Amino acid sequence: MLIGGHGRRQSGMGDEFWQYRPAQAGDPGRAIDWRRSGRSDGHYVREKEWQAAQSVHLWVDLSASMSFTSGKAIPPKSDRAALLAMALSILLMKGGERVSLASLGTPPRIGTLQLRRIAEGLSQQGEADYGAPDARLFLPHARALFLSDFLGPIEAIEDAVGMASDRGISGVLYQILDPAEEAFPYQGRTVFTSMSGTVRHETLRAGDLRDRYLERLAERKDHLSRIAHHAGWRFATHHTNGADLPALLWLYEALEGPR
Known part of the structure; x- marks a missing residue:
């Protein structure tokens, strides 16, 4: 082949x-x-x-939410997303694939200059709390990868995947979470603030929120899984305290596998 x-x-x-x-x-x-x-x-x-050769569109969530990290030894979600997107772009281009970063609004290309553009695009940081993918410029019958925590309005994700699927695009929803977002280890008096500072909530009994939070998170994951399933896409969750190489290999296999 x-x-x-x-x-x-x-x-x-x-x-x-x-x-x-x-x-x-x-x-x-x-x-x-x-x-x-x-x-x-x-x-x-x-x-x-x-x-x-196949065209691959990458949407990487650059919103404020992705800059969260729960500890100095754990990379921000944005760093892990950028690392995976950059490494995957290199692998795909070495295999002859054309790659684009959705936020640049340019068509998929191959080569060193395109890698430089993607790297520069990944260094940008948005001001909004949550990001939303835009699939309007995606090429028909291409492949797509969405890298995000997917903690914002889910309707935007659903609309983008639906639009891409209607064009014959297959792809992957890859959720990146900090381990604290998965475990909710908070107890006692806690102040929760959005990364942009626009939302603030203080509670004296954070532990009482844990079960409700975990239930909502499970519902969100299930919803994302159903969105992917209905579109013929794949869905998985990665935690920033986990190894990056297995994540990269999984993503490469998911994008290069049978349609």
Whole structure:
């Protein structure tokens, strides 16, 4: 198979066998598979499956929410998202894929200059509490990856995935959470403040909120999973205290796997 190539289920350029067909007038002699032809009375041509490079759109949530970290030894969600997006872009381009960063509003490209653009785009930081993907510029039949905590309004995620799916785009929703957001370890008097500072909530009994919070988080994950399932996408959650290499390999496999 061509590196980075994806089978199109029709004959054309490629290395993978597609089918035998009877030789026709105009076929060059070198195209005839003499071994297959020797088993019958006719001449047969061995066709290969057409393969082409794939376009991949990356949306990385650059909102204030993604800058959260619960400890000095744990990277912010934005750092982990940027690291995965950059490493994945390099892997995909080495495989011949064209990649774009949705926030740049430019088409998928390949090469060192495109990697530099993506790196610069990932260094930006939004001011809003939560980000929302925009799939309007995604190419039909491409692939897409959304990297976010997905803690903001879920309707925006649902709309973007629906729009992409309608264009024949397959993809991945990859949720990145800080371990504290998963475990809710807070007790006693606690002040919760949004990363932009626009929302503030103080409680004297934070532990009493834990069960309700975990229930809401489970509901959010289930909703994201159903959005992905209905669109033929994949969904997974990654925690910032976890290893980045297994996450990168999973994402690469998820995007490069069968459609």
